Amino acid sequence: MQILEGEKVTKYFGGLAAVLNVDFHVDKGEVFGLIGPNGAGKTTLFNLISGAFVPKPGVIKFKGEKISGLKPHKICRMGMARTFQEVKIFGGVPAIQNVRLGALFGTPKSVSPSEATKEAEELLDFVGFSVPKTIPAGGLTLANQKRVEVARALATKAELILLDELMAGLTPTETAEAMGLVQKIRDRGVTVFMIEHVMKAIMGVCDRIMVLHHGEKIAEGTPKEIAASKKVIEIYLGE
Amino acid sequence: MDITRFKSKGLLIPAVVSLVLLILLATLPLYLAGYTVVLVTTILMYAILTVSWVLFSGPSGYMSLASAAFFGIGIYVGAVLLPNTGQLVPLLVAVLIGGIASGLVALGVGALTLRLRGIYFAIFTFGLVILILELLNWWEHTVSHRRGRFVMLVDNDTIFYVMLGIFVVTILTFFFFRRSKFGLALQGIGQNEEAAAHSGVNVTMVKVLTFALSAVFAGAAGVIWATRLTYIDPYVAFSVLYSFLPVLMAIFGGMGQIYGPVIGAAIFAYLQEQLQTRFPEIYMLIFGFVLIATVLFMREGLVGVVQWVVRKLRRGGSAVQNADT
Numbered sequence: 001m002q003i004l005e006g007e008k009v010t011k012y013f014g015g016l017a018a019v020l021n022v023d024f025h026v027d028k029g030e031v032f033g034l035i036g037p038n039g040a041g042k043t044t045l046f047n048l049i050s051g052a053f054v055p056k057p058g059v060i061k062f063k064g065e066k067i068s069g070l071k072p073h074k075i076c077r078m079g080m081a082r083t084f085q086e087v088k089i090f091g092g093v094p095a096i097q098n099v100r101l102g103a104l105f106g107t108p109k110s111v112s113p114s115e116a117t118k119e120a121e122e123l124l125d126f127v128g129f130s131v132p133k134t135i136p137a138g139g140l141t142l143a144n145q146k147r148v149e150v151a152r153a154l155a156t157k158a159e160l161i162l163l164d165e166l167m168a169g170l171t172p173t174e175t176a177e178a179m180g181l182v183q184k185i186r187d188r189g190v191t192v193f194m195i196e197h198v199m200k201a202i203m204g205v206c207d208r209i210m211v212l213h214h215g216e217k218i219a220e221g222t223p224k225e226i227a228a229s230k231k232v233i234e235i236y237l238g239e
Numbered sequence: 240m241d242i243t244r245f246k247s248k249g250l251l252i253p254a255v256v257s258l259v260l261l262i263l264l265a266t267l268p269l270y271l272a273g274y275t276v277v278l279v280t281t282i283l284m285y286a287i288l289t290v291s292w293v294l295f296s297g298p299s300g301y302m303s304l305a306s307a308a309f310f311g312i313g314i315y316v317g318a319v320l321l322p323n324t325g326q327l328v329p330l331l332v333a334v335l336i337g338g339i340a341s342g343l344v345a346l347g348v349g350a351l352t353l354r355l356r357g358i359y360f361a362i363f364t365f366g367l368v369i370l371i372l373e374l375l376n377w378w379e380h381t382v383s384h385r386r387g388r389f390v391m392l393v394d395n396d397t398i399f400y401v402m403l404g405i406f407v408v409t410i411l412t413f414f415f416f417r418r419s420k421f422g423l424a425l426q427g428i429g430q431n432e433e434a435a436a437h438s439g440v441n442v443t444m445v446k447v448l449t450f451a452l453s454a455v456f457a458g459a460a461g462v463i464w465a466t467r468l469t470y471i472d473p474y475v476a477f478s479v480l481y482s483f484l485p486v487l488m489a490i491f492g493g494m495g496q497i498y499g500p501v502i503g504a505a506i507f508a509y510l511q512e513q514l515q516t517r518f519p520e521i522y523m524l525i526f527g528f529v530l531i532a533t534v535l536f537m538r539e540g541l542v543g544v545v546q547w548v549v550r551k552l553r554r555g556g557s558a559v560q561n562a563d564t
Contacts, residue, residue: 050437077439082437088434089431090426090431091431093426093427097426101435102438105438107439156438
């Protein structure tokens with residue numbers, strides 16, 4: 001079953017097409033990867049899906065309902081959450097409050113303060129956050145800030161999570177942990193759509209991969225197919 | 240960690256202290272001279288303006304200079320509903336109407352302007368003060384043909400008690416708002432609006448409603464302040480000082496804690512009163528130096544200084560340090 005689908009998704013910035021005529025779909029329960037060189041339009045596509053931008057033209061559907069044109073908070077409450085390429089957290093408030101905010105506002109039903117606290121604590125443990133949860137998020141290491149971001153996204157009871165370069169800037173050990181985390185998220189029943197530059201990581205965890213180049217989709221398939229694709233190799237290695 | 244116990248522990252002392260202070264304040268007219276009551280009324284007025292400013296602008300980071308507009312609307316409502324020729328409605332009803340009127344204006348203005356960020360929002364809100372001032376000026380000039388308005392006389396003790404009542408409601412609202420999920424949402428908006436929106440916060444609604452809520456208190460205070468002024472015209476009601484002083488008082492007191500803006504307003508208003516009577520020519524100059532010193536040396540305001548002192552004392556008292564929250 002398709003949880004997310006896009007038809008002819010396009011976004012122009014001035015005369016430049018950042019994303020052009022991209023058709024895609026994400027199946028429920030899978031880990032779907034999005035790769036492409038810098039400036040390929042990957043983050044723009046995420047912004048279009050999460051409601052920061054509106055595709056023009058093009059339609060995006062989530063769980064069968066059209067979401068393009070909806071405000072980000074509405075899309076979030078429908079069950080989609082995201083993280084950001086440059087981590088976006090609430091630096092001045094404790095890590096746990098970052099996550100509580102997601103729990104309190106991310107769902108259509110009302111959540112009591114104590115429930116939210118309990119959930120936030122559980123999720124921080126789930127993502128492997130091991131320092132005191134009352135530390136202001138701004139003072140954490142990058143890896144822990146990313147954990148807070150993922151926990152906040154999961155706290156919204158997301159069915160689909162968009163991870164924008166979760167592994168960028170992490171040490172090899174942290175990258176391995178992050179790969180494990182993606183698996184764990186999928187095992188919770190959450191569908192994952194991820195942008196990644198670390199090839200080893202994306203080849204290892206994804207069920208399917210889509211490749212963007214200059215805003216257009218140039219390939220889609222299993223990691224094996226992508227790794228063998230001449231077109232993709234040409235783009236990455238410039239042959 | 241037992242959160243409920245921690246909470247009750249941490250709140251017991253402040254609650255008792257506030258209650259004692261409140262009783263002292265409430266009985267003030269019984270044992271202090273009329274002048275002191277008037278002075279404390281002024282302090283309470285500034286405290287209301289400052290706390291209501293911090294309620295919205297503190298966590299959100301949207302610097303509002305509209306305090307004078309909301310306060311002025313209250314003053315004008317007071318002058319219209321409580322003229323010296325005979326009041327049209329009971330005093331408390333007028334206070335309520337003033338608060339609601341300011342809140343409604345803030346609702347409209349907020350819906351239009353809260354998409355502006357940073358300096359643009361500050362300038363717009365300041366423009367709002369001037370706009371309303373000039374509109375009223377024009378109205379009084381060409382439509383109602385009046386120069387100013389006389390307000391009915393109310394005795395100082397009544398003014399004091401009404402102001403105290405508004406102050407208590409403002410503080411309680413501030414306290415509960417900060418601890419509520421909307422307080423957290425507003426903080427989130429201040430620190431990363433985009434992240435808040437993508438985490439399910441309806442950022443426009445939270446901003447506009449909080450902005451309106453903060454305006455209610457300024458408006459209510461304006462109504463009772465009108466009876467204190469006894470004569471008003473648009474220039475008196477919409478003095479731009481009411482926009483800037485709350486900001487300065489908040490910075491001076493520090494916004495991290497609830498008592499910061501209150502103490503800031505109290506000391507500032509007291510200083511102003513004293514300097515104005517003793518050095519009428521240079522009191523603003525002295526003020527200027529105090530402010531520059533505040534910004535340069537006490538970034539967190541008085542609250543920061545107090546916390547620093549407390550930390551120092553604790554460090555001397557016990558060898559084991561736990562993380563200060």
